[in-house]
Amino acid sequence: MSLKVQIKKIADVKTPFYAHKGDSGVDLYAAEDYFLKPMERKLIGTGIKVTIPNGYEAQIRPKSGMALHHGISHANSIGTIDSSYRGEIKIPMINFGDKPYMIEKGKKIGQMVF
Numbered sequence: 001m002s003l004k005v006q007i008k009k010i011a012d013v014k015t016p017f018y019a020h021k022g023d024s025g026v027d028l029y030a031a032e033d034y035f036l037k038p039m040e041r042k043l044i045g046t047g048i049k050v051t052i053p054n055g056y057e058a059q060i061r062p063k064s065g066m067a068l069h070h071g072i073s074h075a076n077s078i079g080t081i082d083s084s085y086r087g088e089i090k091i092p093m094i095n096f097g098d099k100p101y102m103i104e105k106g107k108k109i110g111q112m113v114f
Contacts, residue, residue, distance in 0.1 A: 003056060003114055010088060011047025013105075016112060025061065025111035028089065034103045036095040041075045043090045044103055052083040052114065059113045060091060066109070071097025074110065081112075 007015060016026035031047030052058055060079035066072040075092035091110050095101050103109060 003053065005053070005058075005114060006051035008049045008051075009047060010049060011045065013047035016048065025113040027063075027108045028060070028091065028110040028112055030103050030105050030107055030109045032103075033105050034093075036072070036093060036101045036103055038095050038098050038100065041092055041094045042103075044093050044109060046089045046091065046109070049086060049088055050081065050112075051086070052081065054083050056083055056114060057081060058089075060089065061111050061113060063108055063110060067096075070099075070101050071095060072101050072103075 009015060011031040013029045013031050016028060018026055028046045031045040034042055034044060036042055050058060058081040062074045072093060072095055075094040081089060093103060
C-alpha cells in the first residue's frame with residue numbers, strides 16, 4: 001500500500017525521507033539552533049508542513065539515541081499530527097539531562113511515522 005503525503009518546506013531544512021528500505025519513519029530536522037537547559041521545554045520548528053490524506057495521521061516520535069546519550073526527548077512522548085492540520089510541525093523538546101544541550105539547525109530531532 002502506498003500513502004501519498006505532500007511535504008512543503010517553509011525553511012532551509014532537509015526534506016524528510018526514508019533512509020533505508022523498510023524504515024517505518026522519516027527523520028525530522030531542527031529548523032533552528034537552541035540551547036536547551038536542564039529540565040527546560042521548548043517548541044522547536046522542523047521547517048515543514050504536511051498534507052496527510054483524510055483518515056490518516058502522522059506520529060512524531062523521539063530519537064532513542066538523543067534520549068540515551070543526552071537525556072533529550074519530546075515533552076509529549078508521541079505527538080499526533082491530524083489530517084486536518086496544516087501548520088508547521090513543531091516538536092516540544094525537553095532536556096531531562098543534567099547538562100545543557102545544543103539543538104543544532106539541520107540535526108535530527110525526531111521521526112515521523114504515518
